[in-house]
Amino acid sequence: MTTYGGRPSTGTSNEAPKDYEVPHGPNDSVSEVSFSPVAEFFAVSSWDTYVRIYEANSATGAAVGKALYNHEKPALCCAWSKDGTKVISGGADNAGRCFDITSQQVGQIAIHDQPIKCIKYIENHNLVLTGSWDKTLKYWDMRSSTPVLTVNLPERCYALDVTYPVLVVGCAERHVQMFDLSKNPSTPVKSIVSPLKWQTRCISTFLNRTGYAIGSIEGRVGIQYFEEKDNQSSFSFKCHREQNHVHAVNAISFHPIYGTFSTAGSDGTFNFWDKDSKQRLKGFSSIGGPITSTAFNRNGSIFAYALSYDWNKGLISQPQRTAVYLHAVKDEDVKPKPPKKR
Template sequence: MSYGNRPNTSTSNEAPKDYEVPHGPSDSVSEVSFSPTADFFTVSSWDTSVRIYEANSTTGAAIGKAIYNHEKPVLCCAWSKDGTKVISGGADNAGRCFDITSQQVGQIAVHEQPIKCIKYIENHNLVLTGSWDKTLKYWDMRSATPVLTVNLPERCYALDFTYPVLVVGCAERHVQIYDLSKNPSTPIKSLISPLKWQTRCISTFLNRSGYSSMGNVEGRDCTGYAIGSIEGRVGIQYFEEKDSQSSFSFKCHRENNHVHAVNAISFHPVYGTFSTAGSDGTFNFWDKDSKQRLKGFSSIGGPITSTTFNNNGSIFAYALSYDWSKGFVTQPQKSAVYLHTVKDDDVKPKPPKKR
């Protein structure tokens, strides 16, 4: 494997001029997540709330639609495939589900420690939760007990899946890869991250041809994952090494002698290019295949903690808030969520630059 190739980063930075979502949370944002069916999005926060908004793709504005709460900080949120339910997990060790139609909320999961990650596995109609108690649990929302409990080598820090492949990043740089269609209880690979420092985020990706049609990704090949660390570095990892594609890592979110965490990685649903966002307050769009940065934006003045594209890739949402990288602070900075209108030229793949 080669980790020496770095994307070209010569593209100049542009100051983002984006819309601030009104009535945002009063504390750090843990996750922003778009509905897979419409321009609704959720914002989970350390202020114990999960807020639901509707974005207007024409005007770039947003309005609040609903809010519900956990008993302690909320660490993650996601949507059901049909866009009718919001799921969330938090430091109260509970997973909750909010029904968009009935506006009712109920508990659907429980762990011994905080729930750091949550996903809806539509192929099995189950909710997956990953916790600091070193377990994954699969839940049928009609039952109080998990369908399956999977032990992890360490605390769950990040996970993502493109069915049937699930990738879980744990403390101490452990990475577990599962095939959900065959045996979700036993990893098909147990690895150590190629990055030398703590894992912060993971995002799975398809091969380039898999992004040509939008919608259901079932049946399209998940060919690898991107992993980000606290040391300003991203690893692009392919499950199978081929002549045309080999795993590599590159530096980003660094300024002079300052190294910042990569807090979020999101893949564009149409083009398969991706974004990174970090503690330095910047976000960038990249093309992993041509190994170059497509567009860079200057700092918004504080860490970006979460990012997401809407279902057609025309809106990019990101959260400005304190990311706890400096421990407890008495006066944390402002928390806000912004909507960025995506220009095609900023995210379209480009041919490799001649060296």
């Protein structure tokens, strides 16, 4: 792991992943993979307009399709309610939708002036949060057609994550805003320019709410702490680079038990890292195409990742392969390790 421009401390070799491909997958690029917080169900939103819901069998590592619904245009994000009874999603049709697992009914729950890029369920307030390219955040009571609260952003919303009460939003032009939802969800407690020099691609908050990880299109991740006293612990490191090629970091996911994290990128690789000991725990070789989204299940035993085109080469004519894989997580690959002796 590289800190402040130092040399990488990987300590592991890359392993070729041999993982299970989810059947009946999307027909176009995957925008997000999201696991239920209470069961082995997961949702996959795609540019083919559909949100697909699957059930994973943790014993066999297999999965089966359970339901699907669609937006009128590409589905750009998906998430679950706290009790696992509802899937929520946002799309390029500017709409937020909710699918009820029990009744199999779908309804519109949100609307923006431009596409909804990010969606989260705020369990402590029973609200849905949407972040849009129209430069706003909106909070929705799913029983009402008007937002409970609208928050103006400095730029288009590209990424956000919530570990209540912490909300971190990454916008265009490298703006980053932090909110304390328990005190004042309408005003950021801190607004900064990203520590990374290039466009923000993904954001993931720490489990202990003390900071967040941010990834950019330039093969770099920033580990940022909120408190001034912890600022000296913030650092950035290079990843998803090969020789003279620099790839985007498309996804960062924290392990729900250990607090270690994964990164995945346009180079088709994913890695597990320990931010506290500043080292890579495990690396995997390329799967042959960009990885656009990742997620751990509720106990961290399954790691899902999506192979699909991420527009890193602009508009292309030839079709690109799309697939969702389930990786059985080995404990030794994600458990924290003591710092290496220098």
